[in-house]
Amino acid sequence: MSELLKVNDCGIYCAAGDFYIDPWRPVPRAVVTHAHSDHARWGCQSYLTTEEGRGVLARRMGSDAVIETVRYGQTVTIGSATVSLHPAGHILGSAQVRVESGGDVWVVSGDYKIEPDPTCTPWEPVPCRTLVSECTFGLPIYRWSDSRAVFAEIDAWRRRNRDAGRVSVLFGYSLGKAQRLLAGVDPSIGAIYCHGSVQGLNADYRAAGIPLPPTEYAGTYDKKKAEAGALVVAPPSALGSSWMRRFGDVSTAFASGWMAVRGTRRRRNVDKGFVLSDHVDWPGLEVAVKESGAERVLFTHGSTYAASRFFTEKGLDAGALKTEYQGEAEESEGALDADAQAPDAESEANADAPSSSQES
């Protein structure tokens, strides 16, 4: 039996509609789940995304890119396939791609999380026969706490820093995590400054109607005039770069799901690790698989072995699908951070970016 979706050299391919989902090489027609660089690559002739995600995708792919959009849940026909995009709750505009043809239904989750996030439309289950899911954090050790508790920790850390006369520098991906952080922190503690790559995307979020607190471009930060309690939000690639010097005495922290594990936290070499992820955790994965009603689950990236074996033992047809997605890469965000791979697209917002570490 011929499969509705298949992985080839370029990505996940749908023969019925002659399009790719999140291709890793340039193809004529790409349906993208979200604008992170391991899912949305340059050079495709056309892109299909959600209306909510147009702004951030355009910033990433450049102004020449041909981008078509649909509303969440709206169906379009491509060849003999029916395609619709459904909220994935990962970042602004992120989608699960539902493909139906010849009575078969597949859903490609892209990256997703179950927990509501004020900066994007929340995830919803999409019934299907075959679910293609990420499992970046596909081990039972990853169980996220309520994000309100994490933000309480972040705010407590900021207050301590303010009282000690230090600037708080919080690292998180510039697309998605940074805005989630901005929307979640207490804006009354002190002024908020953003790295160029973050500040540009903030504008896209605001344009899409996502309320964020006022933020200043970090390039304007003046040590002499700065008031106590300032927060700086920057991509991980800025850590350890000369860009950091302007802030004087700082306390550094990293917000990521990987911070759940002590060893990873220590390797990061920041003062604090906050466990905040935009990926599904283990209990969430169980929920997502169950609610999709899928008979078959294919895992694309992360702990594919453990997730496949676990769901196989639960009686599902589960396996791994070899892709080039990286999820939230643990060891070398400098290289894998979304910012690093699209420096040109951000150059206008990025004048002060430490280019060496951005590209390293």
Place this chain on the structure above:
Amino acid sequence: MERFSRLYRDLDSTTKTNAKVDALKAYFAEAPPEDAAWAIYFLSGRKIKRVLPTRDLVDRCLRATDLPYWLFEESYAAVGDLAETIALLLPFEERTSDRPLHEWVEDEISVLRHLDEAARGEAIERAWRAMDRSQRFVWNKLLTGEFRVGVSQRLVTRALAESAGLDIADVAHRMMGPWEPTPSFYKRLLSEDSGDVEISRPYPFCLAHPLQEEPETLGGVKDWLAEWKWDGIRAQAIHRRGEIFLWSRGEEPVLEQFPELAADLQRLPIGTVLDGEALAWKDDAALPFGTLQRRLGRKSVGKKLLAEAPMAFLAFDLLEYDGEDWRQRPLRERRAKLEELLAAQTFERFRLSPVAVGESWDALAELRRESRERRTEGLMLKRLDGPYGVGRTTGLWWKWKIDPYTIDAVLLYGQKGHGRRANLFTDYTFGVWENHQLVPFAKAYSGLTDAEIREVDKFIRQNTLEKFGPVRSVKPELVFELGFENIQRSTRHKSGIAVRFPRILRWRKDKSPDQADFLDTVKSMLPEGTGASQAEAPGDEG
């Protein structure tokens, strides 16, 4: 528990020494003495006797989570720490326990030993249910006895001294030897009056730095005393008020292991403390380290062993004389008194550690070439006008070892050998420390005796963490001294370095994994210009 758990988090979340000291001071300022005593106990690396097999914790955790064992193993592999893996997996609702640390330790842990397996499991789960995630982690750490937070006894000592306004040397001294973590110990530790030194208490050992530069950089050779660096058990010999004690550098009383040293200890004048090296010694020469090793870790010593591996104590320093602390006096004076003391009567097994005499650094370097045949590791260089330092004081003592390419590493993986060694785990991968992780750094196949190979094989089978085809990862517990001929940078190796002809020099049964070397120490051996920042080895000093 919450206060201690918070201290653990604070210590764990910083790499800055001052921040750690501040966190400790804040803790000591708040904690009741009952808790503070236990905190000092654990943070200074002391362990409580194991009350249950680790497997009990794992089983209870699996029961609570309903996870298959293989998934626990996968999780453990991702986390690298059993106590933490369990804390991350437990599904119980989190509560923050306000019950003080000492109650948890004294009322809960010690009881476990007397319970049967089922009751033990229930008690463990009750504890978990009363705690939050980070408390569970600390609790599991206490139960598994592996408490590592990047805090040394020295740091704890410093924090205590600073919070109480005491001299760090006094506190260090009071922390030596055996003590019970009681409120009265804690009060004594911080009391103003320092005249209460118990008679058994050794002084903190003065430790040497490895000499990385040419000896000429130390100045004139006449300012230095050169001694052989013995390859034995560093020890302090104490005779006070008619009682005798022999302490190893690991603060273990070792006189029972070396009963033949007792008579000479008695011969020392009352009120004497000597620093020296206990060695297997016969016919005026050191026996191989392997011979000495047969004497280690035994509760009783048979006649045959006593005859084959007799011990001697080679004294090289005098710390206390006539009940008076001599450590601030210059080495020149201490050494003279030591020589006088040992010459004053006949000792059977106590002898003066001989001085290596050279008129110039070149002459000493020439003499140092005899190190191997004398069964020493090289020379010790000690500043003649210097005091006896507390811990690793820079500039007083240097170890000028012969073979720069030896490293103490921890066994991480084993693989079965071939031919004669088929079905025995004989091919080993060793790791050294970097950022609190053991990084694989060299493979070695040879250097152990057949008996040792069988022993390591048994260990690997019983302590396998994971199987990857023919390779097994093992509990990082065994320490070996590796030798190698050359070292270079390598991009192919995870550690960033490659070594040439690595082999096992010996099994360091006397060392625990935390005494293994750091990757930076290995890197500091790289040819000049390519080396990393120099880091001190936590290893031995002579």
